[in-house]
Amino acid sequence: MKFLKIHLGWIIIIILIIIPAIIWLLMMPLSLRFDGFVDDMISLGQLSGLLGTAMFALALILGARLKFFDKYLTGLSRVYVNHHRLGATAFSLLLFHPLFLTMRYVSFSLTSAAQFWLGSTGWSVVLGELSLFGLILLLVLTFFIKLHYNVWKNTHKYLGLAFFLGALHMFFIESDVSRNFYLRFYMLTLVAMGIIAYVFQTFLGKWLVKRYLYIVKEVKSISSEAVEITLSPFDLQKKIVYAPGQFVFINFNDRTVSVEQHPFSFLSAPQENTIKFGIKNLGDYTNKMKDITSGTLAKIEGPYGQFTYYNFSHKKQIWIAGGIGITPFISMAKDLALQASRSEYIIDLYYCVRQPEELFWLNELLNVSQKCQNFHVYDYCSTVKGQINAKIINEQSGGLLDKDILFCGPSGMMKSLREQFKQLGVSSRFIHSDEFSL
Amino acid sequence: MKKLVAISLFIFAVVLTAILTAGLLSYEKNKTVTSNLSNNQINSAVSTTGQKQTNLVSVPKQKLVLNLAEISRHNTVNDCWMIISNSIYNVTSYVYQHPGGANEIIKFCGQDATVAFQTKDNRGRDHSGQAYSMLTPYYLGDLNQIIVQ
Numbered sequence: 001m002k003f004l005k006i007h008l009g010w011i012i013i014i015i016l017i018i019i020p021a022i023i024w025l026l027m028m029p030l031s032l033r034f035d036g037f038v039d040d041m042i043s044l045g046q047l048s049g050l051l052g053t054a055m056f057a058l059a060l061i062l063g064a065r066l067k068f069f070d071k072y073l074t075g076l077s078r079v080y081v082n083h084h085r086l087g088a089t090a091f092s093l094l095l096f097h098p099l100f101l102t103m104r105y106v107s108f109s110l111t112s113a114a115q116f117w118l119g120s121t122g123w124s125v126v127l128g129e130l131s132l133f134g135l136i137l138l139l140v141l142t143f144f145i146k147l148h149y150n151v152w153k154n155t156h157k158y159l160g161l162a163f164f165l166g167a168l169h170m171f172f173i174e175s176d177v178s179r180n181f182y183l184r185f186y187m188l189t190l191v192a193m194g195i196i197a198y199v200f201q202t203f204l205g206k207w208l209v210k211r212y213l214y215i216v217k218e219v220k221s222i223s224s225e226a227v228e229i230t231l232s233p234f235d236l237q238k239k240i241v242y243a244p245g246q247f248v249f250i251n252f253n254d255r256t257v258s259v260e261q262h263p264f265s266f267l268s269a270p271q272e273n274t275i276k277f278g279i280k281n282l283g284d285y286t287n288k289m290k291d292i293t294s295g296t297l298a299k300i301e302g303p304y305g306q307f308t309y310y311n312f313s314h315k316k317q318i319w320i321a322g323g324i325g326i327t328p329f330i331s332m333a334k335d336l337a338l339q340a341s342r343s344e345y346i347i348d349l350y351y352c353v354r355q356p357e358e359l360f361w362l363n364e365l366l367n368v369s370q371k372c373q374n375f376h377v378y379d380y381c382s383t384v385k386g387q388i389n390a391k392i393i394n395e396q397s398g399g400l401l402d403k404d405i406l407f408c409g410p411s412g413m414m415k416s417l418r419e420q421f422k423q424l425g426v427s428s429r430f431i432h433s434d435e436f437s438l
Numbered sequence: 439m440k441k442l443v444a445i446s447l448f449i450f451a452v453v454l455t456a457i458l459t460a461g462l463l464s465y466e467k468n469k470t471v472t473s474n475l476s477n478n479q480i481n482s483a484v485s486t487t488g489q490k491q492t493n494l495v496s497v498p499k500q501k502l503v504l505n506l507a508e509i510s511r512h513n514t515v516n517d518c519w520m521i522i523s524n525s526i527y528n529v530t531s532y533v534y535q536h537p538g539g540a541n542e543i544i545k546f547c548g549q550d551a552t553v554a555f556q557t558k559d560n561r562g563r564d565h566s567g568q569a570y571s572m573l574t575p576y577y578l579g580d581l582n583q584i585i586v587q
Contacts, residue, residue: 028562038538088439092446099453106457109535114461117454136447143443174566 009072010082013058016190020050023183024176038104045100046176052093053170053187056163057194059086064197065205067304075306076247077435087159091139094132094166128169134162148284150260160198167191211299212240216252217274219292222360226280226324227290228267231298240300242270244335245309245328245434248302250277257288261301265327265408265434267361269334275300278361280324307434308332310342312404314430318397319349320388320417322409323358326351328434329408330361333368336375346374348397352388352409356381390420400426407433501586504579513548515540519578521550526583527576 024047025033033043062069062083070076098117105113117129141147141155170177170187177184200208213234220228233239240248247265252258262285268276279289309317309332321329329349336342353359356379365377378396380388394400405421407414414433421431502508504526512519518530520543533540538558546554556564579585 032562036539085439088443092442095446095450099450102453102457104537105535110457110460110464112461112535112537113457114465117458139443140447143440174569179563 007074009069009074013062013073013082016058017051017054020054020183020186020190021047023180023186024050027176027180027183041100041104045097045104048093048100049097049170049175050177050183050187052090052097053166054190055086055090055093056166057190059083059090060160060163060194061197062086064201065209065304070304070306075434076304077307077433081435087139088143091135094135098128098132122173124169124172124174127165127172131162131164131166131169134158134165138162149262157202160195160202163191163194163198167195209301211301212238214240214275214298214300216292216294216296216298218294219290221290222278223357224281225358226278226360228276228278229289229292230274230276231300232274234297240275240303242266242275242303243305243308244269244331245307246303246305246331247328247434248300248304250301251299252292253297253299254292257291257296258285260285262286263304265305266303266331267327269331269338271335271338278324278327278330282324305434307406307408307432309336309345309347309404309406312406312430312432314402314404315344316346316403317348318393318400318403318405319347320352320393320405320407320409321349322352322407322413323354325408325410325434326361327408329406330364333365333375337368337371343372343374347372347376348393349375349377350380350388350393350396351377352380352382352413354382356384388417390417390424394424400424404430404432407431411435501584504581504583504585506581510548515544515547518543518547520546520548521581522552522555522573524552524581525573526578526581527573528578529576532576 032039034040062073062079065076065079069079073079073082102113102116105116116125138155138159141152147155170191171184177187214231215234216229217232218228218230220230222228242248244266247263249261249263251261264277264279266275267278268274279286281287281289305328307328309319319329319332329351333347333349336345336347349365351359351362351365359379359381362377362379369375369377382388390400397403400421405426407417414435418428418431418433422428509519509521509526512528515533516530518533519526519528521527529543533543536543542554542559545559554560558565
């Protein structure tokens with residue numbers, strides 16, 4: 001039951017995707033749908049089109065970055081991971097949709113099969129082709145070409161246009177959607193919600209989404225590779241309220257550096273008067289953070305995320321941080337030290353980096369371990385001790401069962417450790433991660 | 439997900455390229471065959487009449503009543519007329535392009551195929567709007583209309 005309660009939101013999303021398939025299946029007996037090669041191809045083409053469109057619409061809806069989703073869909077990080085998965089799966093289905101429909105001609109006329117792609121069957125098919133080729137171009141840019149983040153983000157916005165063309169194709173073409181009221185109504189509603197979500201996020205977000213105005217107080221270089229930025233609210237009455245482990249989207253109002261919006265986890269604890277972020281130099285944008293000057297204004301959107309230690313069931317926890325993934329754990333550790341009510345928590349934190357000089361905030365963590373006797377920090381440098389693995393953690397922490405395991409770090413590391421923990425009998429329900437990248 | 443997208447894109451590209459290439463080759467081949475057939479008709483016209491002709495043989499125009507008796511005479515795969523919603527269509531050249539197979543058309547050559555067309559021969563679903571519009575080039579006239587052929 002607890003599983004259902006936690007994942008109810010995602011179960012609803014899955015149901016919304018399969019509803020069109022169910023309506024389609026109920027329209028006529030399956031034996032008529034799959035009554036020979038030609039009928040098989042038409043049916044598979046219709047199904048792939050319906051499911052692909054439903055998934056695409058839901059991917060757009062999830063991309064709207066609503067607080068509601070953050071709360072009911074296990075955190076915004078997970079929402080973005082599934083937005084990505086839905087988008088990729090929708091795209092694959094939509095690629096197969098016209099291929100299946102073409103195959104119905106192949107058995108008797110290759111010319112007709114080719115003509116199907118050359119506009120011989122009408123403008124509603126042409127709309128579908130335009131949508132599909134638009135999707136191909138934009139998703140090749142997403143999956144296979146390494147673009148500058150801002151360039152990629154601006155091209156990604158055009159997926160809404162490709163979706164709109166695809167929706168027009170679906171509604172004007174002669175098909176089961178046009179012949180069945182319930183299917184047409186459902187798909188119209190889903191598509192409309194997708195378009196509204198897209199318009200909201202792409203065009204209206206800057207006016208409709210609440211943002212907090214903050215001022216940069218200090219930019220401290222932690223090392224040649226990382227900075228710590230401290231901000232205070234522009235108006236003390238309008239401070240952001242957050243939980244440890246959450247993150248926000250920030251725009252710094254400094255065109256000489258960058259005005260791009262990026263997500264960062266809080267480094268500070270909620271009890272502090274200022275907010276802090278730890279930023280590692282990982283690319284074009286983060287490289288410029290050291291050049292931000294105090295007095296710069298920043299707009300902060302959020303907070304988002306459900307990656308907070310006291311949201312999980314066990315008081316005994318293992319925290320594993322890889323590189324800059326330490327930042328949410330620092331916020332949580334400080335919160336642990338400041339909140340007397342959390343003294344029953346027993347935490348083992350594994351701070352994993354490549355080189356010892358990358359242990360940027362180790363001192364702060366050691367301070368917490370001195371205040372909280374049940375909070376233990378283990379630094380782990382892969383160049384010194386090798387790669388960390390689940391077996392080492394199991395031995396060091398005296399077992400893994402009856403504990404929640406929290407990860408934040410490089411996706412490859414998280415994926416590998418997750419598999420190792422599952423092999424040691426840890427249930428997926430007790431393994432939680434915060435994704436910094438997809 | 440990257441792997442799934444890559445595989446899907448690859449299959450899409452290969453199949454589409456194969457279809458367009460095969461379709462073009464098939465179209466060129468059919469064009470050559472049709473052109474040869476036309477030449478043979480000219481040659482046989484010359485040999486029949488004993489005179490040189492520089493154009494195709496022409497049949498003197500005659501009036502034709504598109505009644506049931508006339509339609510029933512065109513009942514083979516090489517000469518296939520049918521009635522759909524009181525309109526008469528000569529679908530001879532389309533028989534082998536039919537997505538549902540040639541046999542589904544041959545069954546109704548020389549007959550009223552209205553119900554079969556509207557139900558896909560009792561499968562419970564009509565042909566698409568596009569299928570209806572594809573009938574246009576094959577239209578001869580309405581039932582009982584007198585046409586000049």
